[in-house]
Every structure is written in C-alpha cells, then in structure tokens.
C-alpha cells in the first residue's frame with residue numbers, strides 16, 4: 001500500500017471527479033478534514049464543546065461510516081487502523097469544539113452527522129469532488145451519483161492491486177507505448193509496442209521475456225447497483241487458444257487474456273465455473289492479433305452488496321501477449 005495520500009480530481013473530460021483515497025494514512029486526513037470542515041461550517045449556531053466522550057463518539061461515527069460506505073474494504077480496514085493508532089497517541093485530544101447547525105446530544109446524532117456531513121462537505125470543499133461510493137442515505141433518490149474510479153493508474157503504481165505471476169514477465173505501469181516499462185523483462189525479439197495509455201499518462205500492461213501467467217486483482221465492495229467499465233487492449237504475437245486453465249506450463253498451447261469477477265474467497269488462479277461469478281472479457285481462437293483500446297462493460301447489479309474480486313489474467317506460451325487496461329470505473333445504475 002502506497003504511503004502517498006491523495007485526494008484528487010478525475011479527468012476534466014469526465015466531469016465525474018472522484019475521491020481517491022489511496023492509503024492508510026489518508027484516514028487520519030479524512031477524519032481531521034471532517035472535523036475541520038465541521039468546525040469551519042458556515043452555520044450561525046454557536047460551537048458545541050467536545051468533551052472526551054463526545055470526541056470518541058465522533059471518531060467512532062467516522063470509522064463506522066468509513067466501514068459502511070468505503071468501496072475497498074481492505075483499504076478501509078487499514079484506514080481505520082491508522083486512526084486507531086493516532087487515537088492511541090492522543091493526537092485528536094486537542095480538538096475541543098465542533099460547529100453545528102443543530103444541537104447534538106447523543107452519539108447517534110454524531111454518527112449521523114459524520115456520515116452525512118463529512119462526505120458532503122468534503123465534496124464542497126474539494127471543488128465538488130464526489131464520494132467514493134454512495135451514501136446509503138442518498139441511495140433512494142438523492143443528488144445524481146458519480147462514477148467510482150477503481151483505478152485509472154494515474155498514481156503511477158500498482159500499489160492498490162495484488163499481482164501473481166507464474167513464469168516470466170509481469171504487470172507494469174507504463175507511459176509510452178513504444179518503451180518497455182522494464183527492459184529486463186521484455187522480449188527484445190518482439191519489441192514492446194502497444195498503444196499509448198488511453199486515458200491520462202499511465203495505464204497497466206503486461207510485458208514478458210518468456211512464457212508465463214500473470215494475474216492482476218483486487219477486491220471491490222459493491223455498495224449499490226453499478227455497471228463496470230474498463231478500457232481494454234492487447235497486442236498478440238502468438239496464436240490465441242483458450243484452454244480452461246491459467247497454467248502456462250502445459251503440454252498444449254495457452255494464449256489468452258481474460259477478465260473475470262470472482263468471489264473474494266476464490267483462488268486467484270482458478271477459472272473453474274464454480275469459482276467464477278462471471279466472465280467479463282476473453283479472447284478466443286481466431287481473434288485479431290490486436291485490439292485497439294476500447295470499452296468493456298458489464299452490469300454488476302446482481303452482486304450488489306457483495307465484496308467481489310476483479311481479476312485480469314494473461315497467459316502466453318506461444319509468444320508475447322501484451323495486454324493492457326485503463327480507466328476502470330463503476331457507473332451507478334438507475335439513480
């Protein structure tokens with residue numbers, strides 16, 4: 001997990017700018033911003049004094065809201081821990097007052113206030129950058145919902161992902177389609193040559209200097225009805241074949257790129273039907289040897305409320321199959 005903490009805007013072309021909370025240390029920022037924004041709230045009512053018990057209630061409310069609404073549960077857990085650590089160090093003890101437009105008298109009120117005011121005021125403060133996932137309180141017809149960016153790779157890292165590689169090569173961040181991200185892991189006999197990143201400056205790509213199987217995956221909490229969208233491309237030197245395995249070290253050919261949704265509990269290298277919720281994309285024998293960057297999408301509303309695993313896998317033992325992805329996002333459905 002990167003330690004870089006960033007709250008940033010999505011591309012201007014896509015007005016659906018999105019909060020990207022990228023590290024455990026961001027939790028402290030969110031909480032402090034929450035309290036700071038509440039303190040700075042332009043409301044006429046006098047401040048409310050925060051005694052120790054009330055301060056704890058605010059923190060607990062923020063952590064509960066985080067767990068309830070944050071889209072990446074593993075990240076949320078680390079963020080919660082970061083706040084717990086700071087709490088242990090008494091770093092929040094100096095916060096003694098809270099501005100309010102109402103009188104909060106119970107912990108439940110603070111929980112409500114944190115859940116509702118935090119995200120909304122963060123949005124206003126950050127030039128209308130929307131939340132990472134819809135608040136349950138707005139799911140039934142509140143303001144129009146914004147896309148949730150799972151990753152556009154503009155962080156320049158794969159720190160939010162897990163990678164499993166068998167054999168040669170790997171998943172990389174790249175920025176120039178004619179420049180291998182790691183020349184030592186790129187086959188010079190078939191030089192790296194893929195489209196430039198289709199969105200922004202960075203995208204994710206596989207490169208290799210020999211046969212292998214390379215899986216890129218992360219867990220996503222679907223806190224509402226969404227359709228998944230991602231920009232997908234590939235450049236294939238070999239001949240496509242699609243056996244029902246991600247094992248490259250087989251007697252037969254295995255040359256394929258597939259994207260699947262798995263239960264979070266599934267083995268990351270399984271393609272067994274009972275281990276896969278749905279296939280999102282796959283190559284087939286006879287497919288063209290190049291795919292220009294283009295959108296792939298799938299309605300994920302059947303898995304609303306679940307934490308699922310998004311897995312991108314490329315296998316090659318017939319020559320380099322370089323695959324890429326960018327601009328992975330969730331678009332709300334029906335809101």
Ligand SMILES: [Ca+2]
Nearest residue numbers: 152199200202
């Ligand atoms: Ca990008």
